[in-house]
Amino acid sequence: MSSNQKWDANLYDGKHRFVANYGNDLVELLNPKIGEKILDLDCGTGDLTQKIAEFGADVVGVDASEAMVLKAHQKYPDINFNVMDATALDFETAFDAVFSNAVLHWILEAERVAQAIYRVLKPEGRMVVEFGGKDNCRQINQRIIENIEARGYTYQFPWYFPSIGEYAQLLERVGFEVSYAVHYDRFTKLEGEDGMKNWLAMFSGNFFKTVSAEDQQLIINKTIEQLRDSLYRDQSWYVDYKRIRVVAIKR
Numbered sequence: 001m002s003s004n005q006k007w008d009a010n011l012y013d014g015k016h017r018f019v020a021n022y023g024n025d026l027v028e029l030l031n032p033k034i035g036e037k038i039l040d041l042d043c044g045t046g047d048l049t050q051k052i053a054e055f056g057a058d059v060v061g062v063d064a065s066e067a068m069v070l071k072a073h074q075k076y077p078d079i080n081f082n083v084m085d086a087t088a089l090d091f092e093t094a095f096d097a098v099f100s101n102a103v104l105h106w107i108l109e110a111e112r113v114a115q116a117i118y119r120v121l122k123p124e125g126r127m128v129v130e131f132g133g134k135d136n137c138r139q140i141n142q143r144i145i146e147n148i149e150a151r152g153y154t155y156q157f158p159w160y161f162p163s164i165g166e167y168a169q170l171l172e173r174v175g176f177e178v179s180y181a182v183h184y185d186r187f188t189k190l191e192g193e194d195g196m197k198n199w200l201a202m203f204s205g206n207f208f209k210t211v212s213a214e215d216q217q218l219i220i221n222k223t224i225e226q227l228r229d230s231l232y233r234d235q236s237w238y239v240d241y242k243r244i245r246v247v248a249i250k251r
C-alpha cells in the first residue's frame with residue numbers, strides 16, 4: 001500500500017478483505033506458471049501473493065507499509081516479503097511478471113511506478129494490474145469535496161484514477177505495449193451498518209490534511225448522511241468502485 005497513508009493491517013484484513021477477494025480473478029489473468037519469477041507489488045497482507053505461490057511461481061511480495069509486511073510475514077512465513085517503495089524497486093534479478101491489485105491509485109507518481117516496473121521486468125515480461133479508474137468512488141468523492149470546500153478548506157485529490165486512454169499513453173511512453181485494457185463498474189458491498197464509516201476511516205484520510213479533527217468528523221458524518229440515498233440499499237452500504245484492468249508487455 002502507499003507510503004503516505006497509515007495502514008491498520010488488522011482493520012484491513014477484518015473489514016476490507018473484499019480487496020483481496022476481488023483480486024482472485026486478476027490472478028487468473030496473470031496465469032502464473034511453475035517456476036516463474038513474479039513480483040506482487042504493494043501486496044498488502046499477502047493473500048494474493050500466497051495465491052500466486054500456490055500456482056508454483058517463485059513470488060516476492062513488496063509493500064511500502066511496514067505494518068502490512070509484518071502481517072504478511074506472520075500469515076505466510078514461507079514467502080519472501082519486503083518493505084519497498086513502488087517508485088524505487090530494487091532487485092538483482094529480473095521478473096517474468098509484475099502483478100498489482102487495488103493499490104496503484106494511491107501513488108500519484110504513476111509514471112515513476114511504471115518506469116520502476118519496466119526496469120525490474122525481463123524483456124517480454126508482463127505487468128498485470130488493476131486499480132481505481134476514472135470516476136472511481138465518484139459519489140463519495142464529490143460529497144467529501146463539496147463539504148470540505150463548504151467549510152473553506154482546500155484539498156489535494158489523493159488518488160490517481162486514469163481513463164484507459166490516459167494510462168495506455170503513459171505505459172507506451174515508458175516502453176510498454178498494452179495488450180489488454182478494460183474499465184468497468186464494480187459496485188461493492190461493505191460489511192455492516194458502519195460500513196461507510198469504516199471505509200471512510202480507513203481510506204479517506206489524505207483528503208483531510210488541512211482540516212481540523214473536529215471539522216473532519218463533521219464532514220464525514222454529513223457525507224455519510226448525504227450518501228445514504230444512493231449508496232445504502234437493503235441495510236447495506238456500497239462503494240461505487242470503477243476499476244481499470246491492464247496487461248502490458250515490456251518491449
Ligand code: BEZ
Pocket residue numbers: 102105131132136137159203241242
Ligand atoms: C479502490 O480500491 O478503488 C479504492 C480504495 C480506497 C480508496 C479509493 C479507492
